[in-house]
Amino acid sequence: MGNRIFDILNKIVYNTLLALYQPFWAAIFLSFLFMFLYLYAKEHKWKKENIVYDIFSTWFSAFKLSQAFRKIFILAFYTALILLRTVLNRRIWEDPLGKIFGGWKLYENGQLTTEAIENFMLFVPFSILLLWTFQKELLGESKRIVLGKTVWQVTKIVAVFSLVIELAQLLFHLGTFQISDLTYNTLGGAVGGVLYYSGYRIIRGRRK
Template sequence: MTWYQKFKESVFFRKLFFLAFVTSLILFRTLLNRNLWMNPLSDVMGGWGIWETVNGEQKLTTECIENVIMMVPFSSVAMWTFGEKIGNSWKKILCNSGKIAFIFSISIEMLQLLLRLGTFQLSDIFYNTVGGVLGGLMYCVVMKARKRL
């Protein structure tokens, strides 16, 4: 009953709840729904392109695109939740959304390394950070359009 009252009364609580939901979806995809790997450092420099060579043939992979798309809603919801504390400057928003995505991505990759869930890849950190900046940019565009209406 307390949750329901808080959810009903506080806009910040609803935003924070939505941020926790998006974060849990990302953690489910990156950590909780993975198999154990014997060597998580086996492909540190892999995953930079959309084509990979497997047994001599080229295969299309969407990992880099998925990493970008995964972080866009996370960083835009984080900016939406803490927008009053960050400010309205697009430079601050993009910088903070990039920092948040970078730190969150490093945390995920370090947990994958320590728990041996998936592989540690530098490309994941890069693409997640790009997705975070794009999410901040999307937040800026939506807020500017909302002010004009």
């Protein structure tokens, strides 16, 4: 009887802590964004009785008038999707180093897995959006862009971003640290850079 009660209590404590731990980093992320909103509201002296109206009014006004705002919003939205997929919405992993050299093939232990392709495809749009949003900052003011510089700049950023994700998975046991993930993510970023360059050249050619 005593062991049964102990097992029940252990399960209750475990499930409670797990329920708090799983959304922990998503909560940190949202809290961080909320504090930016708080500072902005305080700086512009928004009144608390009109704060909801002020939030939506300011946001829609900026979205309507500013192309840069729209670009950053789309990039932020896609980045949030990546973080939720890779870090913020993951279950606890007992052995994050268990597959450090795995994940290269489409078949693992006789089972079809598309994780490698998914990782590659996930970062192709990310690199395109990154270049679209911050082209001047990354490639300079010139309207003529160079393929090598375009690919190199975006590949560096994607590689660092991917490494941060992998280290976060390792540190917080939210997935497995895999060299293959880092490689496919970075490769996806490089291909995205090539696609952006190609699309940019086509659009520029049509405007002439």
